[in-house]
Amino acid sequence: MKILVCLKQVPHKDARLELAPDGKWIADANIKFEINDYDNYALEEALRIKDKDPATEVVVVSIGPDRVQQSLRTALGMGADRAIQIWDDGLAGADSLAIAKSLAAVARAEKVDLVLMGLMSDDTNFALTGPMLAALLGVPHATGIVSEKNEGGQLEVERELEGGALEVVKLPLPCLLTAQTGMNEVRYASLKGIMQAKKKPLDKKSLGDLGLSAGAVASKVKIEKIYTPPKGQGAEILSGSKDEVAQKFVGKVKELGLL
């Protein structure tokens, strides 16, 4: 089986995010990046399939400038076999459909049996690329899965619904799955893995290499502006020393009749 795992590099969870001067994105020149959390679970699931069947090939792909190579190396260190970086100036500010079209070109060229990726990304939170990619490839998909198992060539997956309910669905291969967080326990790259990763192939491809023109991936969705949400009334902030704050806290709990 050949699995394509789509990874997005996003600002690190603990990065302090500031707006870029043009107000269309964050200032991302001097912050740390990491693999999108949801995508880590997708990668781990692919590696677990490979653990069970070592004939499995896991190819990781990421769209972004050269900084994404570091995330791809991390994925190779965890156990992926090959990495592909896609970058082109024509992809700057690309919308979800443009990203999906670029990934579709890779998935077609690689003739993969299964595509795994996260349900959404922690930066834009669009949750669109997975289902779009499946539609472009003409394969079925399931979103927000928390488990998958192979049942005689069909995948049986659990999709997370609301309030703790799960929907069990069966899909034929090839198909695409998007992972919910918490679906498995994500491994760390071992030292040996990191050493081996340096020798694993990492190919960089442009839109032209994928047979796509900039026009073919023109964005229909544009971010006009991002901004700090207007503050509502907000909370009454308790101030003072730690003990003063604690006394005020006790006062509030007493007012509620709970103490």
Add this chain to the structure above:
Amino acid sequence: MAKTLIVGEIQKGQLREATLELVTLARKLGGEVASLIIGSGVGAVAEELAKKGGGKVLLADDATLANYNLDGWERAIKKAIDAEKPELILISSTPIGWDVAGALAAALDCGIASEVIKIEPDGVDLVFVRRMFNAKFDARLRVSGTPRIATVQPGASEAYSGSESGSVVKLDGVGGAARTKFVEIRVAPAGGHDLTKAEIIVSGGRGLQKPENFEAVLKPLVEALGAQMGASRPVVDAGWLPHEYQVGSSGQIVSPKLYVAVGISGAIQHLVGMKNSNFIIAINKDADAPIFEVADVGIVGDLFEVVPALAAAVKAAKG
């Protein structure tokens, strides 16, 4: 605004509240509003939507649509689009919306704004407002071409409550095969940790840094207040606490008399689960954390200093 098509949803046999919220949003934009109800034997739900929301309600009713499946839904929505030629299609941001909306946009090669909380007319165009970076920022999006799709966060608008006289029109040819096969809905066995009846809940988030701190730092405050302990999703995802502690859209929806959020930034999925609490106190080191927007009272500071002081003060007050 020419015409909006609302893709309705049925939850546990009932018309979903989120569908009536889409009606409110569509009616504010003006223009004609049509809706779609998909299912098997759901004519009564379509009639209900016609009475409550008005306009034309298209009914895609077929035995193969008894449970959600991607292919059946996509087929039904495309039929409705062919029939109504809407310029805007509204779908709720729910597990069904997540599954079908992106695929539909790709199939139609049209623009989509997802997880929208507001749609503002701007002359002839529309601006789609949504959260980004886990609610740290808001974004205004422009979407070109027609039709356009927007998925809308449940709870972003009030549910429409008119007394209307809409009509139901049955769509033909909506049944058929599906590549994905529905097996069953599994409801997680009820855990022993029911937060829905708790008077006081103290929840911990990623700010507690490691699982041991729930016992060492959070628990003394939980016990001093006679509260129940809750947690945010990242804590449960990391395996620090079992799922039965999770408060949020995919965990328990709670409304205690007092909710204390410790080291929780306030991702939307958590806020959905606790914003109806009677009183909310949030403790976080980041003064800009979204949790302070829903909290009544906030403490900005290092939880490792603040929480033990709170626990000690509550204990002392009890005598």
